[in-house]
Amino acid sequence: MTSQDFQSPVVVAAGLSKHYRRVRAVDDLSFTVRRGAVTGFFGPNGAGKTTALKLLVGLARPSGGSVLLDGAPLRATISDPSRVGVAIEPCGAHPGRTARAHLRALAVMGGLPSSRVEEVLELVGLEEAAGRRVGGYSMGMRQRLGLATALLGDPDLLVLDEPTNGLDPRGIRWLRTLIRSRAAAGRTVLLSSHVLSEAALTVDDVVVIDHGRVLHQGSMTALTDRGRTLEELFFDLTDGAAA
Amino acid sequence: MIALLRGELAKAVTTRTFWAFLLGNAAFAALNAVLVGAASGTLDSVPEKQEAISSLPLLVLVWGLVGVAGEHRHRTAAPSALVARHGRGTLLAMRIGAYGLTGVALGVVVSVVGVAVALPLLAAQPGPDLSAAQVSDVVAGNLVAAALSVTLGAAIGALLRSQVLGVVAVLVVGFAVVPLISSVNEGAANLTPFGASAVLTGATHDTTITAYAAAWILVGWTVALTTATVLVERARDLA
Numbered sequence: 072m073t074s075q076d077f078q079s080p081v082v083v084a085a086g087l088s089k090h091y092r093r094v095r096a097v098d099d100l101s102f103t104v105r106r107g108a109v110t111g112f113f114g115p116n117g118a119g120k121t122t123a124l125k126l127l128v129g130l131a132r133p134s135g136g137s138v139l140l141d142g143a144p145l146r147a148t149i150s151d152p153s154r155v156g157v158a159i160e161p162c163g164a165h166p167g168r169t170a171r172a173h174l175r176a177l178a179v180m181g182g183l184p185s186s187r188v189e190e191v192l193e194l195v196g197l198e199e200a201a202g203r204r205v206g207g208y209s210m211g212m213r214q215r216l217g218l219a220t221a222l223l224g225d226p227d228l229l230v231l232d233e234p235t236n237g238l239d240p241r242g243i244r245w246l247r248t249l250i251r252s253r254a255a256a257g258r259t260v261l262l263s264s265h266v267l268s269e270a271a272l273t274v275d276d277v278v279v280i281d282h283g284r285v286l287h288q289g290s291m292t293a294l295t296d297r298g299r300t301l302e303e304l305f306f307d308l309t310d311g312a313a314a
Numbered sequence: 315m316i317a318l319l320r321g322e323l324a325k326a327v328t329t330r331t332f333w334a335f336l337l338g339n340a341a342f343a344a345l346n347a348v349l350v351g352a353a354s355g356t357l358d359s360v361p362e363k364q365e366a367i368s369s370l371p372l373l374v375l376v377w378g379l380v381g382v383a384g385e386h387r388h389r390t391a392a393p394s395a396l397v398a399r400h401g402r403g404t405l406l407a408m409r410i411g412a413y414g415l416t417g418v419a420l421g422v423v424v425s426v427v428g429v430a431v432a433l434p435l436l437a438a439q440p441g442p443d444l445s446a447a448q449v450s451d452v453v454a455g456n457l458v459a460a461a462l463s464v465t466l467g468a469a470i471g472a473l474l475r476s477q478v479l480g481v482v483a484v485l486v487v488g489f490a491v492v493p494l495i496s497s498v499n500e501g502a503a504n505l506t507p508f509g510a511s512a513v514l515t516g517a518t519h520d521t522t523i524t525a526y527a528a529a530w531i532l533v534g535w536t537v538a539l540t541t542a543t544v545l546v547e548r549a550r551d552l553a
Contacts (some may be wrong), residue, residue, distance in 0.1 A: 096514035105424065128396065129395075130396075130551065130552045130553040131551040132549070132550075132551055149399055149400065150395060150397065154395040155396070157396050159392070159553065160389040160393075160553065163390055163392055164383070164388075164393075165328075165329050166388060167329040167331065168331045170331050173328075173390075176321045176328065177393055179323075179324060180320075180322070180394060180399075181397035181399060182399060183397075220393050223397065267414050
């Protein structure tokens with residue numbers, strides 16, 4: 072990868088919108104995700120974060136605007152587990168299926184070696200529970216399975232929606248280390264979170280949205296240089312938007 | 315695309331739902347064989363005896379419907395799309411195809427159980443015994459009907475994305491609409507998937523169309539609905 076590659080954004084969302092009948096879930100949303108960085112995607116409940124993430128990875132069709140993934144229009148790209156890994160739903164596994172069977176089926180479909188299944192199970196700490204049906208999992212275990220699914224192809228871009236939900240403190244620390252190590256290796260992470268204090272320790276860049284629109288995009292460093300915290304920024308912006 | 319087919323097949327058979335339908339269909343085949351072969355009076359013609367080894371494609375159709383609609387209920391469709399390395403239409407076509415293969419497995423089990431239970435009972439009945447060719451005709455009809463019915467059910471499930479809505483719709487069509495059509499024009503009912511399946515499996519003694527014609531009618535419904543579903547899928551949100 073050249074230094075120019077590192078300068079180009081991995082994701083460019085331009086004028087993105089999504090309407091569900093009369094509801095504008097995402098409205099003219101534009102922002103970029105920097106390569107090799109951890110970008111935090113923040114907003115109150117109903118701000119449009121999850122919908123926006125679904126649009127960015129192609130799970131939902133935009134009503135308007137466009138998404139560029141590595142410079143190419145998303146509509147023209149074919150899903151590839153080595154490029155993008157996604158954990159948006161709680162885990163996306165059938166409750167009657169075991170975690171190992173779930174991951175093995177996905178590995179087969181993605182042309183990935185079966186050894187990778189055992190690797191990600193170990194990585195997320197589910198190797199001992201992998202033979203159990205997902206329906207019996209706790210929320211934290213489902214969250215880990217969702218992360219294992221996202222990591223299956225060892226992707227360049229990891230998109231995580233509320234990844235700390237259900238994780239215990241040890242799990243949150245493990246996740247923080249995992250995310251930072253991926254960024255250190257030049258990989259990109261885009262994550263949404265409501266746990267601002269935790270996210271502040273993890274993210275490099277900050278995007279705040281509300282009512283489907285971007286209210287702020289900037290670096291965490293610029294924020295802290297001005298003596299402000301992520302929480303202060305969030306409440307300043309979203310209280311104002313709600314008023 | 316073979317990888318998608320293998321992966322979808324693995325998904326289909328690694329839930330308890332598939333095995334429940336497999337056992338349920340086997341139990342129904344045994345029950346049908348006993349009810350027709352021993353408990354329904356004298357069977358002295360070949361079509362009456364063939365009915366003892368016929369299957370009920372509606373049951374396997376419901377398996378395809380419930381399985382594929384369950385992808386949306388349990389939100390398992392999205393992870394598959396994200397690793398597929400192919401477009402959504404291709405992925406769905408492979409999913410429906412994989413369910414069709416499970417239909418063959420169901421057809422084999424139903425036929426083996428039906429033949430194993432029915433033949434000893436039918437031997438005690440008067441009239442001609444079923445020849446190997448006559449048994450093979452019904453078994454072939456069972457297999458074709460099962461494969462196509464599961465495929466059709468999978469296409470309906472993918473189109474409606476709701477297990478409850480799909481099952482209710484199928485039951486209403488199967489037990490209200492088709493009988494209504496039949497009461498108006500008996501031959502017209504054979505043009506429906508349910509009527510064609512009944513002819514194909516020997517569950518009806520209607521001879522207005524041949525088993526070959528019934529198979530083509532069922533193929534037509536299956537191809538048309540699968541094509542429509544795949545085309546619609548490309549324009550829909552997945553999550």
